[in-house]
Amino acid sequence: MTGARPDAPVVTGTPGATSVPARPTPLLPSFDLGAPAPTVAAPTAPAIRLQGVAKRFGAGPSVLEDVSLDVRPGEFVCLVGASGCGKSTLLNIIAGLDRASAGTVETPAEGSALMFQESALMPWLTASRNIELALRLHGVSRAARRERARELLDVVGLADAVDKRPHELSGGMRQRVALARALAQKRPVLLMDEPFAALDAITRDILHDELDRVWRATGRTIVFVTHNVGEAVRLGQRVVLLSSRPGRVAHEWEVGARRGDGTEAAALVTEITTRLRKEIRRNAA
Ligand SMILES: Nc1ncnc2c1ncn2[C@@H]1O[C@H](COP(=O)(O)OP(=O)(O)OP(=O)(O)O)[C@@H](O)[C@H]1O
Ligand SMILES: [Mg+2]
Numbered sequence: 001m002t003g004a005r006p007d008a009p010v011v012t013g014t015p016g017a018t019s020v021p022a023r024p025t026p027l028l029p030s031f032d033l034g035a036p037a038p039t040v041a042a043p044t045a046p047a048i049r050l051q052g053v054a055k056r057f058g059a060g061p062s063v064l065e066d067v068s069l070d071v072r073p074g075e076f077v078c079l080v081g082a083s084g085c086g087k088s089t090l091l092n093i094i095a096g097l098d099r100a101s102a103g104t105v106e107t108p109a110e111g112s113a114l115m116f117q118e119s120a121l122m123p124w125l126t127a128s129r130n131i132e133l134a135l136r137l138h139g140v141s142r143a144a145r146r147e148r149a150r151e152l153l154d155v156v157g158l159a160d161a162v163d164k165r166p167h168e169l170s171g172g173m174r175q176r177v178a179l180a181r182a183l184a185q186k187r188p189v190l191l192m193d194e195p196f197a198a199l200d201a202i203t204r205d206i207l208h209d210e211l212d213r214v215w216r217a218t219g220r221t222i223v224f225v226t227h228n229v230g231e232a233v234r235l236g237q238r239v240v241l242l243s244s245r246p247g248r249v250a251h252e253w254e255v256g257a258r259r260g261d262g263t264e265a266a267a268l269v270t271e272i273t274t275r276l277r278k279e280i281r282r283n284a285a
Contacts, residue, residue, distance in 0.1 A: 046070035046106070047189060047221040048094060053103035054246075055089055063089050065246035067103070073188070076215055076222045078236030080229060080272065082280040086247030087225045091191050094223065108221075113185040117194045119178035121166040127153060127177045128162040134184040152180040155217075156210055172203035179211065183218065192224045196231070208234050229272045233258070233265050239272055244283035251275055 048071040055064040063086045071077050079087050092098040093105055095112045121130045131149035140148060153159055156176040166174050175195055182190055196204045212235060215222055226232050232239045236255055243250035253272060258264035 044073060047073040047075070047108055048223070049104070049106040050090075050094070051104045053090070053093065053100045053105060055086065055093065055098070056101045062246040064093075064100075065248055067242075067247065067249060069240065069249055071221055071223060073221055074219045076224065076235060076237045078232035078239045079223060079225045079242060080227065080232050080239060080276055081242030081247065081250075082244045082276070082283045083227070085242045085244035085279070085283065087242060088193055090242070090247065091193050091223065091225055094189075095191050108188045111187050112189040112191045113182040113187040115175075115178055115182045115190065115192045115195045117197050119166065119171075119174040121174060121177055121181070123166050126163045126165055127158060127169065127180075130166075130177055131181050131184050134181045138184070138186060148184070149180075152184055153177070155183065155214060156180045170203070172199050172207060175199065175207060176210065179207075179214070183214065183220075188221060190220045190222045192222065194225055194227065197227065204231070211235065229269050229276060233269050233272065241272065241275060241279065243279055250279060 048069070050067055050069045053064055053067040054062065056062050067090060069077075079090070081087050089098065091114075093100050094107060095114055096107070097114075121127075122133065125133065128146065128149045131152055132145040135145045135148055136142075150159070150162060153162055156179050158173060158176050158180070161169060161173060161177070164173075166177070169177065178195070182192075196207050199207065208231065214220075224232070224235060229239075233255055237259070239253045239255060240249055241251045241253075242248065253268060255265075255268065258268050
């Protein structure tokens with residue numbers, strides 16, 4: 001991690017970057033469970049555009065070099081790569097928590113919501129109050145906050161946990177509250193840094209389904225960092241592999257229809273894993 005504050009509630013457009021005009025994002029519409037995956041009319045301005053992004057911390061080695069990546073509005077992109085290759089650094093740069101040493105970063109003016117491996121909920125606040133706090137920071141009136149928080153907890157399947165404090169919730173439930181809080185921020189871009197890494201496989205499966213449903217319903221643009229290639233192919237429309245030392249886009253895979261096909265998805269997981277292993281070996285050499 002870089003110096004990102006895990007409790008940072010909101011992040012607005014990247015300092016010093018040009019912002020692309022925000023598309024009219026359907027933020028939190030009715031949560032239609034059967035909604036199809038967002039379709040993107042091409043050509044359209046990307047939601048996130050990185051061009052020649054480089055990052056070096058002080059006099060240290062180059063962490064990222066010449067990273068160029070466009071993320072379409074409403075696209076779900078998963079970022080994989082060896083530990084230390086710069087995934088979190090890149091996410092922090094997109095979020096505006098850190099500055100690129102070179103290159104340009106374009107993000108929607110409304111900024112991004114972030115979600116980390118740890119839920120970083122306020123332990124003294126109930127699930128509802130944690131979300132209400134995010135809503136308050138967005139200027140939602142006191143009267144509307146409680147009801148909105150309830151709706152969001154309902155979206156992540158936690159309607160019964162409104163008045164529970166984080167220590168009364170399981171790890172998976174806490175991450176769901178964190179997801180509801182991220183959605184409360186009404187940012188068109190959701191940046192997720194290994195949000196489910198600490199969870200058991202069954203809870204993770206459930207949250208995959210929920211995140212997929214929420215993504216389809218809200219049209220958010222999502223960049224999701226993971227070490228789990230299966231998770232990347234399960235969730236992402238596109239998987240981007242970063243190389244190490246320095247971090248560059250080494251390869252990209254459009255998951256497309258393979259997402260829903262067990263055999264094809266498994267073959268793709270094998271292909272990406274083989275490539276990722278090569279990167280990890282190259283990194284260790
Ligand atoms: N604030 C910082 N100051 C100095 N070096 C940093 C800072 N943040 C990250 N680095 C270095 O940048 C490199 C990339 O770190 P980063 O956290 O982005 O990797 P990562 O791909 O997210 O790794 P992991 O998969 O283990 O989370 C590492 O070598 C790390 O030591
Ligand atoms: Mg990281």
